[in-house]
Amino acid sequence: MSGFFNIFIIPGGLLLIFMLLSLIRLILGPTVPDRIVALDTINTLVVAGMILVGAAYEEVIYIDVAIVYALLSYIGTLYVAKYLEGGSNK
Amino acid sequence: MGTLLAVLYIFLGIGVFFNCLGSVGLLRFPDVYTRLHAATKATTFGSIFTSLAVIVYGFSSWNITGDSKFRVLALHTIVALVCLIITNPTGAHAIARAAHRSGVMPRQAVIDELKEAKLK
Amino acid sequence: MNLSNHIPILIIAIPLLAAFLVPLIGRINKKATGILTTLALSVSLILTIVLAVKILTVGPQVYVFGATSPSLTLPSGLKFPIRIMLQIDAMGIFMGLITAVVSFVGAVYSLIFMKQHSGLDKYYSLLLLLTVGVFGMEFTGDVFNFFVFLEIASIASVALISFRGIDLGEPAEAGFKYMVVSSISALVVLFAVGIFYGQYDLLNFAALASVIKYSQLDKIALGLLIPVLAMKAGAVPMHMWTPDAYSEAPAPITMMLVAASQASLYALFRVVFSLYNISLNVLTVGWIIIIFGLLSMFIGVTMAIIQKDIKRLMAYHAISQTGYMFLGVGVGLAVLANPVALNQYGITAMEGGIFHIMNHAMYKGLLFLTAGALFFRTGTKNLDKMGGLAHSMKYTTIFFIIGAAAIAGLPPFNGFASKILIYESVYRFNPLLSIIAMVVSILTLASFVKVFHSAFLGPKLPQFKEVKEVPRSMVFAMAVLSCIIIFFGLFPDLIVKNLVHPAVMSLIEQFKYTGTVLGGM
Amino acid sequence: MKKIIFGIAFIIFFSFLIVSAINMRTFGEPTYSEMDDYFIENAQSETGANNVVTSVVFDYRGFDTLGEATVLFTAVVGVVALFRGVKK
C-alpha cells in the first residue's frame, strides 16, 4: 500500500458513517419519497466512496464499478419515482 | 509533494464536510423537499470535491511517475464524475415531482403554486 | 477427431442447440418446431444407447471440457482436477436412458396433444431445455455444475407447469409453489457447495469424495443436502408441491417432471453413496432415508385414495412409488458398512430400488399419458364427470390397464419384478417394512380400481357421445411405453443383470468412481 | 400451533447455520488453494487473458457459463411464454 493509502481510505470510512445516517432516514422516513431520498443519498455516497477506495487500493480498473453504479442507481431512482407518480392511465 | 498533499487534504476536507452536511440535513429537515435540497446539493458538491482530489492525485502522479495507469485513473474518475453530475439533479427532480404528484405536500409552506395550478 | 469420444457432450449439446434454434425456426414455420424437437431428442436417444453400450462394456466415461484431450482429468503436476467434467458411470447412464426415452416419448406425444395451444415454439424449446437440465444433472461430475443444471431443470419446469397460466389461474399457482420450493432447494445446494469449497478448495465430486473428512461442517452440509434433494424427489412431508405441479402441467410435461424428480433422487444417492460413502454414519442416514420411504409410501397412497382429480391421484401415487425407491436404497445404505448383510440382501434391496426408478418412470409416464388422452378427448380431469370411456377409447383403455397393473405390482408386469426384489430383501432386514410395502401395494391396486371403474367402465355417457380414440402419434407414444413395460416384466433378469446391477455396484464402490478421475488412487 | 413448530424449527435451523459459520475457516485465510493458485499462475499463459476471473468463467469453467446463459434464456422463454398473446 502506498503512502496515499491513508489519505483516501479515511474519507472513505467517513463517507460510510454518513451512509449510516442516511440509513436512519430510510428507517424513519414517514413517507415513501423520504426513503427514496435516502436511497439517492446512499447511492451518491457509495459512488464517492468507491472512487476513494479504488484510489486508495491503487486499482485503476475499479473505477469502472463506480461509473456503472452512478449510471444505474439513477435508473433505480427513476423507476421508484415513476411508480409513485402513478402513471396508471397508460 | 507538499503542495500536492495540501491540495488533496483541502479537497478531501471540503468533500467530506459537505457530504456530512448532506447526511445531517437529510436527518434534520422536516419534509421531503427540504431534505432533497440537502441531499442533492450537498452530496453532489461533496462528491465533486472528493473526486477532484482523486483526479488531481491521478494527474500529478502521472506527471511524476509517467505511469499511464494514473492517467487512466484520472480519466475514468472524470467520467464517473460527469455521470454523477448529470444524473443527480435529474433524479432529484424526478423524486420531487413524484412526491408532489403522490400527494406529499411541503410542510410549513408559505405558498404552493403547483397545488393551485393542479386544482385549476 | 474421434467423434465417439465426444458422445457425452453431444447428448447434452444437441438438444441444447435445438432449443436455441427452435424459437428462430418458429418464426419461419410453426410446424417444423415439433419435428425438429423430436429429431433432436431421437438423436439424443440413439447416442445415449450407444454410450450405454460403451459404458457397460468398457467402463465409466469422463469428458473434460476445454482440456487438450477429452479424458485428461488432471493437468500435469496437480493432484486434483481443475476443469469441469462430465463423469458418467453405470448409474448415470441408467438414469440417462430413462430421461432419453421419456423425453422422446413426451415429444412425440406433444406433437398432437399440444396442438390447440399457442406459443408452441416456446413450449418445445422449454421441453428441450428441461431435457438438457435433467441430462446435465445426471451426467455432471462437478458440484457447482450440478447446481446450474438443477436450476435449468427447475426453471424450465416452472415455465412448463405454468404454460397454461394465461387462461387459468391454477397452473400459475402450481408454478409459483414449485418455483419457491425449488429455489430454496437450489440455494441450499449452493450453500452446501460453498461449504465444500471453503473446506477443500475443490468442486469435483470424485476429488471431494477422496478427501472428505466428515467434519462438523461436512455433517451440516449433508444435513442440508438430504432434505432438499429428497424434497425435489417428492418425499413426505415435503411432498405438497408434487400433486399441485403434476396435476396442472400438461401430460407430457408431467411425465418429464417424474424424470426430473428422479434426477434429484439420483443426486441424493450420488451424494450419500459416492460422496460420503462409509465415512458417514450409515445407520442413521439409512434409517432417515427408510423413514422417508415409509412415510412417502403410506401417506402418498392413502391420500391418493380420496382424490377426485385423476392427475392429482396419480401424482400422489408417484409420491408413494418414490417411497419404494427410498425404502430399497435406504436398506442398502443402512447395511453398507456390513459386508455380510450387504451381500446377503443389501445389494438385492438396492437393485430393487434402482430398478423401480426405471419401472416407475415407464408406467407412471404411461399412466399420465393416458390421463392426458382422457383430458384431450373429454376436456376434464375430474373423475366424477367421467364414465364409460372404454366404449370409445379402446387403445387407451388397454394401455391404462397395463399401466395400472404394473403400478399395482401385478405379475407379469414390471412393477412386480422390482417390488418382489424389494419385498424379499427388505423382509430379511426388517419384516415390518416389507409388510407395510405390501399393504401399500394393495391400496395402490384399490385406488386404480377406482379410477378404472369410474373413468372407463359403465354405460356410455351422453356428453361423451362424440369422443373418439386419440390420434395415432399419441397412441404410438403410449404403445412404446407399454412395450417397454411388458418387456421389462417378461425379462426382468436381463435388465437387472446388465443394467441395474452395474448401476448398484457403481454406487456402492466408491473407489471406482473416484478412480475414474483421480487415476486409480 | 403450527406456527410454534415452524418457529422452533426455524430457530434450530438458524442455530445450525450459525454453528457452521463459526466452524468455518478463519475469514481471509484459505487453508487450501491449489486450484486457485493454478488459475492465478497459469491463466495468463494458457488463455492469454489478463483477467483471471474471465478466464475462469469462459475457459476453465466455460460449461458453467453455457449453463448459466441457458438459465437466462430459459427464464426469458418462460416469461414470454407465460405472457404470450399479451398485446399492448
Next chain:
Amino acid sequence: MLGLLETGSGFWSAIIWIVVVLVIGSIVIYIRNKGEDSYKKNTEQDKPFISGNPEKSKENSHLSASHIYWGLTEALKGYYNPLVKMHTGNINDYSGWIIVITAIILIMVGVSG
C-alpha cells in the same frame, strides 16, 4: 435360465408364471365347461337377482368416483381429517415443512452422527 430373477431368498420368473397361469387357466376353463346341466341360455336364469327388485337402468347405476370407498374414508376419519388438514395448499407451509425436516435431519446427522 431366461427370465429367472434371483431375489436372495427365492426367484421369480415371468415366463414360468405365465406357463403356470396358462395351465391353471385351461384347467379352470375345462372344469367350467363341464358346467351345470340345468343351465339354459335366454331364460330367467340369465337375469341378475337384486333382492327381488327390478334392475336399475344403466345410466343410474354408474357409481361416481367420490362415492367409491366412501366407507373406507368414513371409517378412517380419525386418520384422514388431520392428514387432509395438513395439506393446506399454503406456500408458507410448504417452505415451513422443508425447514422442519431440515432441522430434524440436522439434529440427527449433525449432533448424533
Next chain:
Amino acid sequence: MSSFVEIIHISTLIMMIIAGFLAVIFKKLLPSIIALTVASLLLSLEFYILHAPDVAIAEAAIGAGLTMAIFIFAIRGTR
C-alpha cells in the same frame, strides 16, 4: 492502517444486515423493495471492498437496475 479497511468492511456488513432486516419487516411493498435495493447496493460495495470488481459490477447492474425494475413492474401489475 489496514485495520481501517476492516472497520469499513464491518460497518458495511452491519448496514447491509440492517437494510435486509428492513426489507423483511416493512409492511408496504414499495419501502420493502427500496430497502432491498439498498441492501443489494451495499452488497455490491461489500464485493468491491473484498476485491471482487467483476462481481461488484454484476451486482450493481443487476441489483440496482434490473431487480428494481422488475419488482416495480410486478407491484404495478398487482395493485
Next chain:
Amino acid sequence: MIGNLPYVAVVIFVGLGIYTLMFKKNLIKIAIGVVLIENGVNLFLITLGYRKGAIAPIYTYAPSGQAMVLPTPQALTLTSIVIGIATTALILSVAMMIYKHYGTLDTDEVRRLKG
C-alpha cells in the same frame, strides 16, 4: 467470532430470507425473501474467496507483487447472480399471473390447489 463476522452476516441473510418465506403472507414478499437468500449465498461465496492483503485477480494495471484473491468463487458468484435474476423474473411473472386470475396476493387465498 469477530473474525468470522462475514460468515455470520451471510447466515443472518439466509435466515432472514427463510423467515420471510415461512411467515410472510404476500407473494411478492416471498420473492423478496428468495432474493435475500440469493444475496446471502453470493456473499458467502465471495467471502470464501477472500484472502487478506490480496488484490483482485486481474493483471491489468495491478499494484505489482501482491497475492491475489481466489478467482473461482468470483466466477461461481457471477453465475449464481445471473441465475438469481432469472429466478426472480420468473417468480414475479408467475405472481403477476396469479394476481390476474385470483385478484389477490395473499397466500391464504392463493390455495385453490389443496388436499
Next chain:
Amino acid sequence: MKEMSRIVKTVTNFVYGFIIIFGFYIIAHGHLTPGGGFQGGAVVGSAFALLLISYGSLNSKKFLKKDILSLFEGFGLILFIVLGFSGLGITFFYNFLANSGGWFGNAAVIGVNPGNMNTGGVIPLMNIAVGLEVLSAFGVIVLTMASAAEFTKKKENS
C-alpha cells in the same frame, strides 16, 4: 405506461447512448478489465429499461423492438454454443484461438501489464456472444413485464 417529464427525457437522450457505449466497452474489455459479457449485457439491458421508463411503453416502441431483441438473443446463444462446438476437434470449449497469433491470438505479457486488446483467444468472442444474449434477454424481460403489468392489473375504471 406514461412518459416522464421533459427534463428526464432530455437527460435520457444523452445518457442512453453513453450507457450503451459504456456497456459495449465493458463487454469488449472483459478479458482485460473487470466486466465481461454478463456485466456489460446487464448494463446495456439497463439502458433499455431506462429508455422504457422515461418514454413510456408506447413511445419506446419506436426505438425498441421485442422481435429483434429476441432474434438477437437466439443468435447470441447460437454463436456461443458454436464457439464451443468449434473446439470439438480437441474438446468442447477448447480455447483454440489462444496463443495462435491471429485474431485475439497474441500471447499476453506475463505479469502486470497495461493489457492488450488482441489477446485472450476465444474469450473476447465468447464475451461478445454472451453479451449479445444477456442484453437482449434483459431487454425482452423488461419489455414483456412492462406490457404484462398493464395486462394483469385491475381495471381502474370499472
Next chain:
Amino acid sequence: MIDFIVTFLLSMLTYLILTASQGEVWGIWSVFEIITGIILSFIVAFIANKVLFQKRTYRMLNPLRWVIFLVYLIGPFFWAMAKANIDVAYRVITGKINPGIVKISPGLKTDLGITLLADSITLTPGTLSVDIDEKNNDLYIHWINVTTLKPTTHHICSNFPQWIRRIAE
C-alpha cells in the same frame, strides 16, 4: 445522416476516453483498440441516433456553444453551486427555513435549454425544480427561503437563463 455521424463521433470520443492506456497511436491507443472502437461506435450510432436526435435539431453542433457551455459550467455555475452549499450548510446548522413552491417563466423554448436550467436550478442556492409545465415550459420551483410571493426569474436563478439562451437557443 448527420445525426448518425454525430452520434458515431460522440460515442467514439467516449470510447477513446475510456480506453486510453498504452499503444502505438500517440502512445495512447493501440490500432486494434481503435478498430474495435469504430465497430462498436458504429453499432451504438445505429441504435442510439434516433434517441439522441429526436427533434432533429442540430443547434448544438456549433462548437462555439460548447465553449460557452464550458465557460458557464466553470464560471457562474460553479460559483453558484458553492454559494448554494454554504447556504445549505447555514440552513442545516440553524434550521431556519421558510419554504414554498413558486412558479417562474424563464421563457426558454428548447428541451435542452429547459433541462439545463432545471438542473442548474436544482444545484444552486435554495431552489429545487419540482415540476414542469409541458406546454409553456414554466418551471415550478421549491424555494427553501421564500422572500417574495411573486418572484421574478432573476430572484430564483440570477442570470442563468441568459447564459442558457446563448448556449442552447
